[in-house]
Amino acid sequence: MKHMLRSIGEQGKHVFNQNQQIIHLGRMGRVEEAVKVFSLMNQKNLVTFNSMISVFAKNGRINDARELFDKLVRRNIVSWNTMISGYLHNNMVEEANALFDVMPNRDNYSWALIITCYTQMGKLEKARELFYLVPDKLDTACWNAMIAGYAKKGHFDDAKKMFDQMPVKDMVSYNSMLAGYTQNGDMHLALQFFTEMAEKNVVSWNLMVAGFVDIGDLISAWRLFEKIPNPNAVSQVTMLCGFARHGKIKEARKLFDTMPSKNVVCWNAMIAAYIQDSQIDEAVKLFMEMPEKDCVSWTTIINGYFRVGKLDEALEVYNQMPYKDIAAQTAFISGLLQNKKIDEAKEIFSQMGTRDVICWNSMISGYTQCGRMDDAFDLFKQMPIKNTVSWNTMISGYAQAGQMDKAIKIFQDMREKNIVSWNSLIAGFIQNSLHLEALKSLVSMGQEGNKPNQSTFACGLSACANLAALQVGKQLHEHILKSGYINDLFVRNSLISMYAKCGRVHRAEQVFRDTDHADLVSWNSLISGYALNGYAKEAFKAFKQMLAEGTTPDDVTFIGLLSACSHAGLADEGLNLFKSMIEDFAIEPLAEHYSCLVDLLGRMGKLEEAFEIVRGMKKKNIKANAGLWGSLLGACRVQKNVELARFAAKRLLELEPHNASNYIALSNMHAEAGKWEEVEKVRVLMRDKGGEKLPGYSWIEVGNQIQSFVSDDPSKLRPENVQIVLKSLSTHMRDKCDIPDIKLLLLDIL
Template structure:
């Protein structure tokens, strides 16, 4: 008998709905929500699965309100619908909403309970999760127990995880793997090994967890030993080992493994291509890409990223144009490449063509404008951004700091809802970059008051502020704080300590910090050498330089700036010239303006002004203010007004608002009796300084940093000045046989 026409029709209809549901899910995975929504709207006979598929698409693409509206519209909901909506909340870390929905569920299954337990564990609310576990009606169901074990294990609470594991009335393989995953994902490979050996049963997941754990712990030999013992390695096994080799730069082993794979899926092809891209072997990556039987969005995006990394933007754009479907990741990759190469306007065009924009895309474009100093456009984009994350706010803070607008950076910082450690570091670094050292230290204090713990970057920046303020007592307190915080072994922090102590004149303390470093790097040596130079310890600087070379450490341009500075402070002109020649000929380092500045200062100190001026005229790089300042200072000392005038004119072009330049030139004219020139410079200085920030200086007194601003009546202390003058006059009477200075004090 032929089947009834109605039954056949319903079967065909069911197949059609199933296919449409699969299409909705597929579009959702690609981020094409609007197209998925259109397909959903066109389905005439929607079933529970149709609604659940669309709810999942909305939730996984961050459109939770749309998912909730669709859920509310459902006339009849099955338990899968309820679980799908809770899972959507879980995906978007909306624990309270998930909890409310869970409370009003007409019925719950083991998956509902496991979802809520997972919801709490991901939020870090482990005690609430444990309380929920106690309320689960079916104690024999392993799903909830496994969720609790995974929650404890992921947070590193292994004792609690093991306790739950032992309490389980029935254990399955997932239970064992949940605890094993906790060990491997937290790098506890010793415990993982012991537990793995105790497991009565193992599957591919168990073996893969061990391989991945060793890979993440940088123990490739153990990972390889485990991989070779896997009874039947699956695609995940091969890809995990392949990525391990690739991540550590062992491309040859990765390729051998790839060629041995019995069945290559798209993930394995992508992993091998990504390995070549990471190793900058873009031609090999492209060759493999062309051989791929099937390419997904990751394949195309990886190649675009590869071309971007080697600076081949036209090729990157060519691949982008060939993509059958251009997803957000590919567009963002191309946009980032254009930004990195200064082609911000082209990047902006790509950004404007994006239908859907994720946070990475918005932040990349904002960062592009910030890096180019186009803060107006960055701020406009920042304002338009629908949901700003911490990266967005921090990018704006750093952007304003980069262009010297610290008032705007501080405003953005104050407007943030929740600040993380990067926010504080961005603000402190900004103050540091703009020579606002006191503000940097104040921010460090405020950060502690807000309950945020500093990291190595915070400590290094704060130490740098102390160094520039010569605030040794504050720096010493910071050192003690670092010892308690556990960051003392961080090389970045130790190098900052060396620089801080050196700039504060405490060379012995700087030496001690250097000696305590187990494995010094080039920055450590440079900090020590610069410290010796700054404090006039030329012989010690030369010893450090020789020691550094004997340890096969190759000096860089900063090493030679320190060494030339040491020669300058000690008046070692010939040694300095030899070092300069050695830098160019032996180490192939192109001189910077800073090297020439040291050389000019060195020759100027010993009166070889004409030779210094010849170096300035013959150098290949553009002279900076430091260089002309060194020549001007030397001209004043040696009373060479002619060269001094030339240096001063160039210096005033570079720093028209720097009062010290006018004062130096004015003093030169005064010493030569040119009073008309003195008056002219004073008038010019007042005009140029109009509307500019007043001069500021500071001093550390009794562990407090006191700052003094010119023309600040609040800082005038007549009585203190009199006391100081009395003390000075006493010294002068002894040294210079001056009998009476009462007339001086009568003036005050």
């Protein structure tokens, strides 16, 4: 009997050790080895299965995790919670919610998980509804989940209210509040809350260090780091990564060398720091010195080689890997895709036995970036489980390919849309010059309860700029002020551009002056705004001030300056500027710069010089674009040079065969020259090439709304209103111009 009990005890101990080994291998990313241990186990208990489910889920193999979960005949509450947690770890909130709904029993942790699920989705109202359904109101986990959810979304008042109402607070409660402040960059409130905390642990200190690192205040971060009573590996890695992120590699290495004990995470962080600084040789040297390497170590070096374009070395390291999990294979695929090796990436993808959603998304993203949307869609249809990233990637891909009808279809088919989904659609409309549709989508987004972020506002302002919709732009400005995004540089630059393109240069100047740290885009937006509105002197003044403040111009800067010269007729200044761009700033001219020069010379009547510039571009292997030929065509029309216009139009129509305005410009030139046969030929050519496919439309702001008018649109025709307006205009003209009858005037014109 004693021998039997001893045997059972030894077997239990052996199973326990194997379970621990599975967990350890999973943490190291060595999933295949963990699977091997699991498969060879003669005895498996429920802990074994739960551990393996967790390993699969935390390493991105969520399908394998679910398959193992489904095979379990007897499940305990830990099995259910582990699977839900796995879904959340992989950002699959819908699947997590579906599993929660069918759970036979729930504990406090189950409720905390599902509340976290909804807070991650941004559905705070739904999370609060679930919170009130929690049976155990004394459990801190659910309170902490709500506090963290509110704080992460910046709802500090709600988070603080819940924090104050908690019957029992623990360190997680305090750290959840603190994390909300630090992760939202509000370090003033964070420091105040941190100072008032009666008790602090290492997590509290680490949150503060990370918060200061995120806002770029390394001095404050280091001061706090030095005061941590017992720093752990997270403290050291946080500070090390902070140095690395801001280019302070020497300080990072000094900290690394002084660490009393280094785990694999510390080594990986230092290697990643070298790679981020493009010091691949130092990274490899450190990699070779590592006492123990995990999957992250190998993939970091592989990514480093890809980053500097050393594909052969990346392949060599990949082949040397003792184990290749999905993360490593996905990293290698991503590296190939970044280097435009799409077919090689596809080959590895096809050979993979199991793939997670990240791997599928990487491959789809590769296809979309190469414009191979049919391949991307085929892969998208094959995906066993799609997350929001999958759908959003397809929306962006179709938008970049100019297929907005398909992008809209994908968007409409989505069950759950997030802010990225809306932004992808709106940005797609902007990219394809469908600015009215962009604004309509922005309105729909708000009606469905989705709050815009800085990207949404920037896209909306871009649409207003292109439509010259000043009133709508002003309304957006008011929303930006209320939402707190006014200090976002991306949004400020969009405001400058919007006001400038709407002719409100003084408002653009005011926004620029109120910008604390103007960047190159800010200056370019202001200079382009001056150019567009004919303020050449102001554009050059801004350029000089920009140089004085130490901002280096780029090609966009000179496009704005050359455009200013063109609008002001400053031929000599424009030519000198073009020369200075090349000689003083080492900027290679693009087709856009030549287009400005051609426009400038054309306006001055120097067509031969303009044409010589175009001919000179060919010798320099610079391909003329539609804008350049359009500029030349416009100049030819002003100077009534029909022969050169015909040549420019031919090149223009090759680039834009379906653009009706090009045909109309050429047709009008022939009409002005009295060449009616040529007019008819152009009209016939336009119909044959499909130049009349898209009807022209106009728009006007009425009552803070944009009304569009498409030619020959029966829904917009109101004959009775037209007659009233015509009669009113006729009467007004007779009174003001002493015209006896408008019909006589029309006869004279005809």
